[in-house]
Amino acid sequence: MNLASAAEGPASQPDRGAAARGDCGRSTIRRVNRSLRLITAVARAARAASSEDDLLAQVCAIVVDVGGFRFAWTGRAENDLGRRVRPVAHAGFDAGYLDQVTVTWDEQPTGRGPVGTTIRTGRPAVVRDADLDSNFSPWRGPAAERGYRSVAAFPLAPGGRIEGAIALYAGTADAFGHEECALLAELASDISYALAALRGRASREETEAALRRSETSLARAQRIAGLGSWEWDLRSGAMLWSDQTFELFGLDITDVEPSPEVLVNCAHREDRPELAELFERLREFEANSARTTFRIFSADGSSVRHLQMVAEVEFDDEGPNRVVGVLQDISERMNFERRLEDLATHDTLTGLPNRHLLNDRLEQGLARAGRGQRMLALAFVDLDRFKNVNDTLGHDAGDQLLREVARRLVACLRNGDTVARQGGDEFVVLLTDLAKAGDAGRVAQKMLDALSVPVMIGPQEIVPSASIGLALFPRDGERAQTLMMNADQAMYSAKQAGRNQYRYYDPDMNRAAAVWLEVNASLHRALERDEFVLHYQPKVDLKSGRITGAEALLRWNSRVLGMVSPDKFIPLLEETGRIVEVGEWVIETACRQGRQWTDCGLPPLDIAVNLSVRQFQQPDLAQRVRRILDETGFPPERLELEITESMVAVNVEHAIVLMGKLCEMGLKLAIDDFGTGYSSLHALKRFPVSTLKIDRSFVKDLPAGTDDAAIARAVIQLGHGMGLAVVAEGVETEAQRDFLRAAGCDSMQGYLFARPMPAAALEERLRAAKKSSRPARVCSALDASALPQPPTSPVVGELGEAA
Known part of the structure; x- marks a missing residue:
C-alpha cells in the first residue's frame, strides 16, 4: 500500500522495512496495538452490519471510541x-465541521487536502x-477551532x-507513524x-470469507510491523499466540500449547529469571x-536474536481480566546501534580504537597504575616518509599500508595493551x-622489527619503518595530556x-620543541623577507676536470636563527x-643567476634544479617554467630539472x-637518486631524460663494497646503453673518483671537488679559470690541501640536497 504525505505534495513510497525497524517504544507499541484492535473491531462490525x-x-464510531481519535468521517x-466529496458518516467532535467546509477531489485547492488526494491518487495521504x-490551508481555520492538528486519509475501493x-x-501534530499508517x-x-x-x-459463506480475510490481514499487518502478539487470560490462565509469535520463536503452532512458562523457556538461559519474574x-x-528485552536463539540455532516485549493489563468491571502483549525482533536495530557505537570509538580504516576510546582507556589505565603503583608506558608511532607513499603510489596504496601496519602492531602486543x-x-x-x-623499549624494538618486513603494495615492494617516542608513568607525567x-x-x-x-x-x-616552533614561525615569512639564498655545487667532467655545470641548492639565512640547515626547514616547507612557491623561486633565481653569468662574459654553464613532488x-608546471625562461632570458637548453623515480611512479x-x-x-x-625508487626499465626507456644520477648511497662504500660496485657499474652501463650521461653524487674520496672514472662515469659532484658555495664564490672560480685561459677546475688530484673534509652528517632535502 502506497503512503503519500499531503504536506509533501507528490505521493511517496513508504519503507515498510524501515517501519519494522522503528523504535519499539511505548508510544509506538500503543499506536500499533491500537490499530490492531481497530482492525479486529471493524471485522466484527462488518459481520453484524445490515x-x-x-x-x-x-x-x-470504532475509530473514535477504540482508536481514541478526535474525529472521523467517510465520504x-x-x-x-x-x-465534490459528500459526507456519508461521521463520529467524534464535529461541531458542524462538515457543514462548514467544502471538500473536492479535483486539482483545485479544495481537492489538494488529504481526502481529495487519496481519492485522486488511490494512495494514503497524511497531513502531519x-x-x-x-x-x-482551505480548512485550517475550522480545523484549528476544533483542535484538529494532523489528518490521515485512506481510499475506499469496494x-x-x-x-x-x-x-x-x-x-496532536505528527500523530501518524509509518507503522500505524501501514496498519x-x-x-x-x-x-x-x-x-x-x-x-x-x-x-453467509462470502461474509465468513471476508472475516477470514480480515483475520489474515491482521496476521499480515503484524508481519508488516515485525510484531508478534499474545493474550493471557488472567482468570483461566489460557494464553493465545499469534502466528507471528510462533514464527519469532521458531515453533510450530501444532507442537506446543502457549503459556507464560513456554515463552520463558524460549528465552536465553541467562534471561529467563527476569522474564519469569515479570x-x-x-x-x-x-x-x-x-x-523488557531478552534474547532467543534463531530457529536454526546459529545466532542469537533480541526481542523486545511490551505488555499491558486490561480491566473489566470485575478488575484485571487479561494481559495483552506485543513482541518485536529488534536485532537489526541493536546491531545498528552497536555499529554506531563502533563508528564513534573505532577507526573506520584500520578497525583500531580511535583517539576517543584511547583517551578513555588511558584514563582507566592511569587510575589502575596509580592504585597499584605500577608503571605504564605510552608510545607514539609515526611512519617514516609515509607521505612519499601517498604521493607516489596513491592514497589507496597508503590505506593498504596503514591497514598492514595496524595488523603488525596489534600482533606485537599483549591482550591487555591497546x-x-x-x-x-x-x-x-x-x-x-x-x-x-x-620493558617499553623492548616492545618498541619488537614493533620496529615487525614493521621492517617488506610488504607488497600492488606491484611495488615497500619496507615500512617508523619513529617511536616513549613516555612513562609516573616518571614523565601523571596526567594523560x-x-x-x-x-x-x-x-x-x-x-x-x-x-x-x-x-x-x-x-x-x-627545549628542542621550542626551537622547532621558532623555526616554523620564522620560515613562514622567510620568502617575503628575502632570507632564502642559493648555493651552487659544481659538476665536474671526470676526464678533463672541467666544471660543466652546477646544481642549485636552497639555503636559509634567517635574521633570527642565522643559517638554518636544509634538513630542518625543507621538511617544514x-x-x-x-x-611549491619556494621551489618556483629557486628555478627563477637560478635562471637569473645563470643569465647574469653569461652576460658577464663567463662560459655557458648548465644549471640543475631539483623539483619537489608537489x-x-x-x-601547469610547464607553463610556469616557460614563463620563468621568458622573463629571465636564460637559454632553456642550459636548464636541467632533476626528478626522482618515485615522482613518476604514480602515473x-x-x-x-x-x-x-x-x-x-x-x-x-x-x-636523481637513481636506483633508490620504484624503478621500471620499461618506463625508463620511455622517459625523455638525458642524465642518470647515481645516488650517494651506492657511492659511499666504493670501491670496497662489492654490491655497490656492481650496482654503480650496472647503472653506468645502462645509462650509456640508452645514450644517457651518468653523474655520480657524493664523491668524497680519491678512491671513489678513480673507481668511477675507470668504470666510465661521465661526471661527478661531491666534497672531493667542492662544497656547495655562494654564487659569488663560484663566479670567482669561473673568472679565474677564464683569465688563465684554462678550463675551470675545482681542484686537482695532486692538490690534497684543497680537499675539504666531508661533514659528519650530510644534509639532505629535495631543494637543498648536498652531495
Missing part, C-alpha cells in the same frame, strides 16, 4: 461537475501538521474501484471488502504494564602493568636522530605546502606527457 451506511457509521466521491501544511475515503483526525491502510482495505460483500448481498508480577497484579590510530600515519600504543622502564605531549616529543626526537628507531622522553626535548604534480603516462612538454621547450631532464 447496510453500507450502518457499517460506515459503526466504523467511524463518497461524486462524479458531478464540481467533483495542519498549522504548517500549505495544502491544508470491488477495486475508488469510490470514497475515510479520514481520521488527531489532536490503517489495511483497515481501509478491510472496510472496502466489507462494503463489497454488503453491496453484493453476499451469502510474568509473576503481572499475575499477582503488582504491575499494570511491563517492558594500539589506536591517532590520525593520518600516527598510531598510539598503551602498555600497561610494566615491571620496569626497559602530559604523557601524550611527551611521547609526541620523544617521537620527533627519534625522527630527527635518523628515523627507524625509538627514543625515551627526555626533559631536554621541550613540504608539510605546509609552501614548497611541484611535479602541478598541472607514468601523465609523467611522460609532462616530461615531453618540458623537453619540447629545450630543457634537459635528469633522474
Whole structure:
C-alpha cells in the first residue's frame, strides 16, 4: 500500500522495512496495538452490519471510541461537475465541521487536502501538521477551532474501484507513524471488502470469507510491523499466540500449547529469571504494564536474536481480566546501534580504537597504575616518509599500508595493551602493568622489527619503518595530556636522530620543541623577507676536470636563527605546502643567476634544479617554467630539472606527457637518486631524460663494497646503453673518483671537488679559470690541501640536497 504525505505534495513510497525497524517504544507499541484492535473491531462490525451506511457509521464510531481519535468521517466521491466529496458518516467532535467546509477531489485547492488526494491518487495521504501544511490551508481555520492538528486519509475501493475515503483526525501534530499508517491502510482495505460483500448481498459463506480475510490481514499487518502478539487470560490462565509469535520463536503452532512458562523457556538461559519474574508480577497484579528485552536463539540455532516485549493489563468491571502483549525482533536495530557505537570509538580504516576510546582507556589505565603503583608506558608511532607513499603510489596504496601496519602492531602486543590510530600515519600504543622502564623499549624494538618486513603494495615492494617516542608513568607525567605531549616529543626526537628507531622522553626535548616552533614561525615569512639564498655545487667532467655545470641548492639565512640547515626547514616547507612557491623561486633565481653569468662574459654553464613532488604534480608546471625562461632570458637548453623515480611512479603516462612538454621547450631532464625508487626499465626507456644520477648511497662504500660496485657499474652501463650521461653524487674520496672514472662515469659532484658555495664564490672560480685561459677546475688530484673534509652528517632535502 502506497503512503503519500499531503504536506509533501507528490505521493511517496513508504519503507515498510524501515517501519519494522522503528523504535519499539511505548508510544509506538500503543499506536500499533491500537490499530490492531481497530482492525479486529471493524471485522466484527462488518459481520453484524445490515447496510453500507450502518457499517460506515459503526466504523467511524470504532475509530473514535477504540482508536481514541478526535474525529472521523467517510465520504463518497461524486462524479458531478464540481467533483465534490459528500459526507456519508461521521463520529467524534464535529461541531458542524462538515457543514462548514467544502471538500473536492479535483486539482483545485479544495481537492489538494488529504481526502481529495487519496481519492485522486488511490494512495494514503497524511497531513502531519495542519498549522504548517500549505495544502491544508482551505480548512485550517475550522480545523484549528476544533483542535484538529494532523489528518490521515485512506481510499475506499469496494470491488477495486475508488469510490470514497475515510479520514481520521488527531489532536496532536505528527500523530501518524509509518507503522500505524501501514496498519490503517489495511483497515481501509478491510472496510472496502466489507462494503463489497454488503453491496453484493453476499451469502453467509462470502461474509465468513471476508472475516477470514480480515483475520489474515491482521496476521499480515503484524508481519508488516515485525510484531508478534499474545493474550493471557488472567482468570483461566489460557494464553493465545499469534502466528507471528510462533514464527519469532521458531515453533510450530501444532507442537506446543502457549503459556507464560513456554515463552520463558524460549528465552536465553541467562534471561529467563527476569522474564519469569515479570510474568509473576503481572499475575499477582503488582504491575499494570511491563517492558523488557531478552534474547532467543534463531530457529536454526546459529545466532542469537533480541526481542523486545511490551505488555499491558486490561480491566473489566470485575478488575484485571487479561494481559495483552506485543513482541518485536529488534536485532537489526541493536546491531545498528552497536555499529554506531563502533563508528564513534573505532577507526573506520584500520578497525583500531580511535583517539576517543584511547583517551578513555588511558584514563582507566592511569587510575589502575596509580592504585597499584605500577608503571605504564605510552608510545607514539609515526611512519617514516609515509607521505612519499601517498604521493607516489596513491592514497589507496597508503590505506593498504596503514591497514598492514595496524595488523603488525596489534600482533606485537599483549591482550591487555591497546594500539589506536591517532590520525593520518600516527598510531598510539598503551602498555600497561610494566615491571620496569626497559620493558617499553623492548616492545618498541619488537614493533620496529615487525614493521621492517617488506610488504607488497600492488606491484611495488615497500619496507615500512617508523619513529617511536616513549613516555612513562609516573616518571614523565601523571596526567594523560602530559604523557601524550611527551611521547609526541620523544617521537620527533627519534625522527630527527635518523628515523627507524625509538627514543625515551627526555626533559631536554621541550627545549628542542621550542626551537622547532621558532623555526616554523620564522620560515613562514622567510620568502617575503628575502632570507632564502642559493648555493651552487659544481659538476665536474671526470676526464678533463672541467666544471660543466652546477646544481642549485636552497639555503636559509634567517635574521633570527642565522643559517638554518636544509634538513630542518625543507621538511617544514613540504608539510605546509609552501614548497611549491619556494621551489618556483629557486628555478627563477637560478635562471637569473645563470643569465647574469653569461652576460658577464663567463662560459655557458648548465644549471640543475631539483623539483619537489608537489611541484611535479602541478598541472601547469610547464607553463610556469616557460614563463620563468621568458622573463629571465636564460637559454632553456642550459636548464636541467632533476626528478626522482618515485615522482613518476604514480602515473607514468601523465609523467611522460609532462616530461615531453618540458623537453619540447629545450630543457634537459635528469633522474636523481637513481636506483633508490620504484624503478621500471620499461618506463625508463620511455622517459625523455638525458642524465642518470647515481645516488650517494651506492657511492659511499666504493670501491670496497662489492654490491655497490656492481650496482654503480650496472647503472653506468645502462645509462650509456640508452645514450644517457651518468653523474655520480657524493664523491668524497680519491678512491671513489678513480673507481668511477675507470668504470666510465661521465661526471661527478661531491666534497672531493667542492662544497656547495655562494654564487659569488663560484663566479670567482669561473673568472679565474677564464683569465688563465684554462678550463675551470675545482681542484686537482695532486692538490690534497684543497680537499675539504666531508661533514659528519650530510644534509639532505629535495631543494637543498648536498652531495
